[in-house]
Amino acid sequence: xPELPEVETTVRGLRPVxxxxxxxxxxxxxxxxxxxxxxxxxxRLTGARVTGLGRRAKYGLIDTDRGxxxxxxxxxxxRWRVDPEGIGTHDHLVLETGAGRWLSLNDPRRFGFVELVxxxxxxxxxxxxxxxxxxxxxxxxxxxxxxxxxxxxxxxxALLLDQRIVAGLGNIYVCEALHMAGISPTRAxxxxxxxxxxxxxxxxxxVLVWAIEAGGSTIRDYARPDGExxxxxxxxxxxGREGEPCSCGRPVRRRTEGGRSTFYCxxxxx
Ligand SMILES: [Zn+2]
Numbered sequence: 001x002p003e004l005p006e007v008e009t010t011v012r013g014l015r016p017v018x019x020x021x022x023x024x025x026x027x028x029x030x031x032x033x034x035x036x037x038x039x040x041x042x043x044r045l046t047g048a049r050v051t052g053l054g055r056r057a058k059y060g061l062i063d064t065d066r067g068x069x070x071x072x073x074x075x076x077x078x079r080w081r082v083d084p085e086g087i088g089t090h091d092h093l094v095l096e097t098g099a100g101r102w103l104s105l106n107d108p109r110r111f112g113f114v115e116l117v118x119x120x121x122x123x124x125x126x127x128x129x130x131x132x133x134x135x136x137x138x139x140x141x142x143x144x145x146x147x148x149x150x151x152x153x154x155x156x157x158a159l160l161l162d163q164r165i166v167a168g169l170g171n172i173y174v175c176e177a178l179h180m181a182g183i184s185p186t187r188a189x190x191x192x193x194x195x196x197x198x199x200x201x202x203x204x205x206x207v208l209v210w211a212i213e214a215g216g217s218t219i220r221d222y223a224r225p226d227g228e229x230x231x232x233x234x235x236x237x238x239x240g241r242e243g244e245p246c247s248c249g250r251p252v253r254r255r256t257e258g259g260r261s262t263f264y265c266x267x268x269x270x
Contacts, residue, residue, distance in 0.1 A: 003172060005211035007060055009212055017101050018050045019053060022049045026045040033075070033113045056168075057128075057168030059073050059128075063119055073113050075111030077107055084104050087104060092106070092110070132162075153191075161174055171262075173204070175262060180207060250265060
């Protein structure tokens, strides 16, 4: 499932193909994904020039010179294909640039979606309106996190997954960062000292940067026709490794609440 690093590597992979380019054609190939395609998508984007690409949490952003931003979410299985050799049943939105490059948004499970908002109205787009800071941005630091967690008795893991506290962190990265920082996923958020919060913030940034860099190198490998952007293989410290040895030698444990698994080491994380 695409998480923040996959969305970031996708945006970085799309940038050289799209930035500064006019959109020669914009073709939705069905009416909806998770939500309907905006009915005026083709009309508003065809002929527009892409002025920039960005990311907010797990949402990709494509700005145009007409003052619109196309928002894309990759859902469970979405990916952009660059210059695909053919268009198949799972290619749901196809773009052609003025330079003759092709992009297709491929999503077999169709949990992704595309929205179109004016760039000016982007901060008020409902998922963004109450969203906390980007984890890689300067506003996400130990002082901020300490204030956000003050008095909170909920487990730190649940609080880090709360998009109002920090944007775009998913289960994998929260498990990994808590292990790196040596903090138990069940510890009350408000009961973690300043020094340990500093370590936690550094661990969150490190694990994301590492994943983005790993994805970036994959994109270079895939910089060829039919390349699929944004996915890469990884070796996790605890995630998905129940029963395998932690770096300390003890087995990684798993607990499940509400259908979501937490992987951790009871010896290394307190
Ligand atoms: Zn351990």
